[in-house]
Amino acid sequence: MTEPTQEQVEQLTRAFERFTRKFKVAEAAAAADNALNALDAQTLVFVGDNPGCGTGDVARYLNVAMTTMSSAIDRLVRKDLIERRPHEDDRRSVALTATKTGRQAIEDQIAAYREACRAMLRSLDPREQRELIRLSEKIAEAQT
Amino acid sequence: MTEPTQEQVEQLTRAFERFTRKFKVAEAAAAADNALNALDAQTLVFVGDNPGCGTGDVARYLNVAMTTMSSAIDRLVRKDLIERRPHEDDRRSVALTATKTGRQAIEDQIAAYREACRAMLRSLDPREQRELIRLSEKIAEAQT
DNA sequence: CAAGATAGTACGAAGTTCGTACTAATCAAG
């Protein structure tokens, strides 16, 4: 827990700008098939991870207006990627779940991500690979 | 350059998903002031890095239609963040440059990025910080 | 210099986001 130097921060920033770009390309590639925009893709993944969640849950998580999320869900339902079912306990709510097609689309989405990660690791030798993963996890945990 | 294991790839993917999310928040925070959408922000940064570039250069780099870029540039010009000047050699082209206000906005944009990177580094001890930067640069260079 | 390629913009159609207004269901007292 030491304050990094200005120079170090800038080096990492430059490297990460390139990573971010790489991930965007990966996202775009995964979306190409289903023609999902960024919001719809993120919505689909969230619903896949949180079956039974409601419109508001996703809206809050992705930081968009409730009505925007309602539209996004409309599009995903029309493409048969998710389903709106009545919620058991609260009849105002809907319970969202990914359809079989939707789960497949999520897999493709994540596979593209994973492919980008694999490409990164491939540039390193085995010891470095282990070290990068260790450091990444340490950071991810610290951010809470 | 050794093939990483499936397990390693997944660990890194999970960690990077969290990073990506963090960067999106940073981007959103930087955009909040100027109310720039993602495309406009990226366009502004590119023009800042490539003064004198043309509409088509940015469009190709960001992978959008020429007309889309023309609109984005319209918006940035209207906000006085960039300028369209006639190109010296080729009078069909425009030469784009960031205005003083624009350069300031870019600084804010990048500062938010840098802040996210600094936060990451802070979770590590000095030896680990140096190692993370070294590995990141190695990967960034290998990707070409 | 004529034909074709290139850089860019105008315009309009299709789609996205979000605020306002509304319905339906739940909760909290009284």
Added chain:
DNA sequence: CTTGATTAGTACGAACTTCGTACTATCTTG
């Protein structure tokens, strides 16, 4: 149990974004 406030969600329309088509102006090449 009813009434008033809250909560989950959708319908609708305005403002904005993206992009294809059509067009102008300017190189480039044979």
